[in-house]
Amino acid sequence: MKYGNTLAVFIGRFAEIPAARRTEERMATRVFSTVIAAAFLAALTPASSGANTYDKLTYMTFSAPVQVPGAMLDAGTYRFWLANPGTSRNVLQVLSRDGSYVYAMFHTTPDSRMSVTEEAVVTFRETPAGVPPAVKSLFYGGERRGYEFVYPESGPLMTTMTASGPLVMHGPAPYRDEAIEPEFESDTTPIESEIEEPAPSTFTPVIEPALDELPRTASAMPLLLFAAVASLVLGLGLGLLSQRLG
Numbered sequence: 001m002k003y004g005n006t007l008a009v010f011i012g013r014f015a016e017i018p019a020a021r022r023t024e025e026r027m028a029t030r031v032f033s034t035v036i037a038a039a040f041l042a043a044l045t046p047a048s049s050g051a052n053t054y055d056k057l058t059y060m061t062f063s064a065p066v067q068v069p070g071a072m073l074d075a076g077t078y079r080f081w082l083a084n085p086g087t088s089r090n091v092l093q094v095l096s097r098d099g100s101y102v103y104a105m106f107h108t109t110p111d112s113r114m115s116v117t118e119e120a121v122v123t124f125r126e127t128p129a130g131v132p133p134a135v136k137s138l139f140y141g142g143e144r145r146g147y148e149f150v151y152p153e154s155g156p157l158m159t160t161m162t163a164s165g166p167l168v169m170h171g172p173a174p175y176r177d178e179a180i181e182p183e184f185e186s187d188t189t190p191i192e193s194e195i196e197e198p199a200p201s202t203f204t205p206v207i208e209p210a211l212d213e214l215p216r217t218a219s220a221m222p223l224l225l226f227a228a229v230a231s232l233v234l235g236l237g238l239g240l241l242s243q244r245l246g
Helices: 002-044 221-245
Strands: 058-062 066-068 071-073 076-084 088-096 102-112 121-125 134-139 145-149
Touching: 066 102, 066 134, 071 102, 088 145, 102 134
Parallel strands: none
Antiparallel strands: 058 076, 066 071, 076 088, 088 102, 102 145, 121 134, 134 145
16 A cells, blocks of 8 residues: 555656646746737838937928028928037038928037927027017927027018019129120122223323433623623722822
């Protein structure tokens, strides 16, 4: 009887060993299945739109015009991000939705808030009626720290923009290396000369015969008169001279 009880206890303990192992295997299988299911659900769950990136990229949509430092934004969707996140994390840049056009780039200072939102939000400065509100700070989703926009010393626009007439844009005149000369239509029809050619000359030169001696230009009368006067004067002179000597 004693030996029979001992054998029964041994057989019972031997039978309990596989059952414990099967229980452990079942628990391990359940834990592994739970982990796999959780990972699968995490992969299927879309990422939150408020998740922040390294360059703080976010899209803000405005239903009316707003002001940012250096620009006036019309109603629409704009891209906000850090201009150079690797070196300076306090300069924001505002671009078009597709990033093809830069509207503004400005410095910011740290700002804080009490409550945290899931999505990125902006706060505004007070402006007079009729003036587009000026963005004061930008807060990203899940963060208490924000970026306060730094405006110029004059601050944002505080007066309404009224125009008395159409906006006229003036640009520089195109540069030309050479002065522009007026163009005139020229008559290329040749002008025929109306000058008549001179008629051949009919002049016939007259050839005079050569003279054997030179022509006389005056008579001998003046010469004779001069000789007579000279003789008279000479005679008077000699008479006077003789009287003085006698």
